[in-house]
Amino acid sequence: MPIKLHSYWRSSASYRVRMALNLKGLDYTIEPVHLVRDGGQQHSEAYRALNPQGLVPTLEIDGQVISQSMAMLEYLEEQHPTPALLPADAPGRARVRAIANAIACDIHPLNNLRVLKYLVGELGVDEDAKLAWYRHWTELGLGQVEAMLDDPATGRFCHGDEPGLADCCLLPQVYNAQRFKCKLDAMPRILAICEALEQIPAIRRAAPENQPDAE
């Protein structure tokens, strides 16, 4: 059974998993799920049968269906350990997971499409206040990540000189931050890491604009 990733080109959680699959050299097909068209294809009955949360991505692999991008990254690391996305030492793994979760838990969920829609729809927030919300949580959160990267363990990438699980979370978040014109100039470590990541062909292939469903 080939690996299948249900993905939306601009979804940063999907982008994380595409990066990991590509870094590990795994073949997979993309099954596009359009988050806006048809009122959001992720809400369809067929998709929710696969993913009861109705969120992208979903990974079909080894006869199972996995939801939640962080669970997918851990699964890929366990089943396809080379190249490793987590360090060999436990303190290093804790550090990488902490950086990854500072993004996956403390930045991304606040700036999801569904949250921005609620702000505008239910709370009647105007466009400027919506953008200010987006930028507030992203700039605050990435500023905290920048502080976490002020550590001798940081190398060319978030942890040492090979791309890993934290980088799989960082680059998609920065991609989104730039789309929303967040101020990142005070974050030289993050910017240098993202520049280094974008030089890796496997990572470039995971970028939103290189997806079959890119618009």
Added chain:
Amino acid sequence: MPIKLHSYWRSSASYRVRMALNLKGLDYTIEPVHLVRDGGQQHSEAYRALNPQGLVPTLEIDGQVISQSMAMLEYLEEQHPTPALLPADAPGRARVRAIANAIACDIHPLNNLRVLKYLVGELGVDEDAKLAWYRHWTELGLGQVEAMLDDPATGRFCHGDEPGLADCCLLPQVYNAQRFKCKLDAMPRILAICEALEQIPAIRRAAPENQPDAE
């Protein structure tokens, strides 16, 4: 060096880690961090030197300082594997991590104290709309978790008949949901699991009301 957990009694991320430490029978001391007093003690310079994000909890263990509750749970599982909080099989681990992250990424971050403060302060949202926001994300998210639990792998607890990592996320979230009077009657699986969890003395000891800083 004894294990030290920087914790706030009502913080659900702290509660997760207290559950895991207690289930694994580890001795530790609680270092209270008051999230409201003194403008929020988590913002102090001394605390931020430990935790650059200025968030609770922080775990000091084996000579290191770990931030992010999910990174702590994984670290504890790696270093103190018995009793296990993750299943022995890879598909089971993916399922447990997916349920845990459905809570840690998709419910909790939206209902943090700092987010509720922003809604009221910066967006001028009134008390009713703030509560509606809280209940919306919590009821939606827990409803999705209930759907994920509609699976033969669910047992007395989220996965099988022993408490695990997903349970460490579920009970604190339900505790918070009940504080905010969310409607949970349509979630029989979640309610039954929480009732079973609360019968375990190690878990009861982790509850907010049993903390040294409880008010």
